[in-house]
Amino acid sequence: DAMVIQNPRYQVTQFGKPVTLSCSQTLNHNVMYWYQQKSSQAPKLLFHYYDKDFNNEADTPDNFQSRRPNTSFCFLDIRSPGLGDAAMYLCATSTFGTGGDEQYFGPGTRLTVT
Amino acid sequence: AQTVTQSQPEMSVQEAETVTLSCTYDTSESNYYLFWYKQPPSRQMILVIRQEAYKQQNATENRFSVNFQKAAKSFSLKISDSQLGDTAMYFCALRAFSNYQLIWGAGTKLIIKP
Numbered sequence: 001d002a003m004v005i006q007n008p009r010y011q012v013t014q015f016g017k018p019v020t021l022s023c024s025q026t027l028n029h030n031v032m033y034w035y036q037q038k039s040s041q042a043p044k045l046l047f048h049y050y051d052k053d054f055n056n057e058a059d060t061p062d063n064f065q066s067r068r069p070n071t072s073f074c075f076l077d078i079r080s081p082g083l084g085d086a087a088m089y090l091c092a093t094s095t096f097g098t099g100g101d102e103q104y105f106g107p108g109t110r111l112t113v114t
Numbered sequence: 115a116q117t118v119t120q121s122q123p124e125m126s127v128q129e130a131e132t133v134t135l136s137c138t139y140d141t142s143e144s145n146y147y148l149f150w151y152k153q154p155p156s157r158q159m160i161l162v163i164r165q166e167a168y169k170q171q172n173a174t175e176n177r178f179s180v181n182f183q184k185a186a187k188s189f190s191l192k193i194s195d196s197q198l199g200d201t202a203m204y205f206c207a208l209r210a211f212s213n214y215q216l217i218w219g220a221g222t223k224l225i226i227k228p
Contacts, residue, residue: 004158031214040203040221040223041220041221042205042218042219042220042221043159043205043218045215045216048214050214055214090158090159092159097214098209098211098212098213098214099147099209099211099212100147100164100166100209102149102161102164103159103161103216105158105159105160106158107157107158108158
């Protein structure tokens with residue numbers, strides 16, 4: 001089945017130690033998104049790619065970076081994780097990103113910062 | 115600015131009952147879409163139903179239907195014959211037609227009791 005895959009599902013890192021989360025998709029969608037979601041709150045968009053065009057949200061901290069080396073893969077890098085970065089990180093994809101376009105979500109990576 | 119408000123943080127009903135989740139929104143856009151997403155415990159977010167604002171007819175997907183009141187800027191979700199598998203967080207979301215960003219409500223935690 002076509003899907004959005006996130007690895008790892010659970011990640012523990014130390015305060016200040018860089019961490020990378022990965023997302024892959026078999027849907028061949030143009031758009032990939034990274035969201036941060038804290039305990040039953042709404043997802044907060046960090047950034048998205050339309051193909052290779054990177055779009056950063058204005059309030060996304062510089063500590064968060066992203067890479068999309070090809071259509072299928074997208075990575076979230078947290079350069080110096082703080083305790084406040086502990087959250088669920090959701091990757092999503094969509095065909096073209098606007099209007100009624102549905103977003104397909106991965107299962108998420110739960111990040112713990114110790 | 116666009117906003118989405120879900121005024122019910124948590125609801126619970128008995129299995130087989132009908133439940134309605136409320137959502138109001140505000141936007142100055144004339145063309146937009148509204149969505150209900152479902153996030154079951156420890157499972158991924160999925161689209162339940164979507165509504166094009168220019169369509170007067172309310173969207174329906176099996177047991178899920180919406181009551182879209184454009185003038186009142188209201189977009190409620192009705193779940194008929196509720197099932198245990200409907201237990202989840204439900205998020206209402208809005209997207210302007212030409213925009214990529216989903217504006218999310220705070221979510222309603224729905225518990226279906228056996």
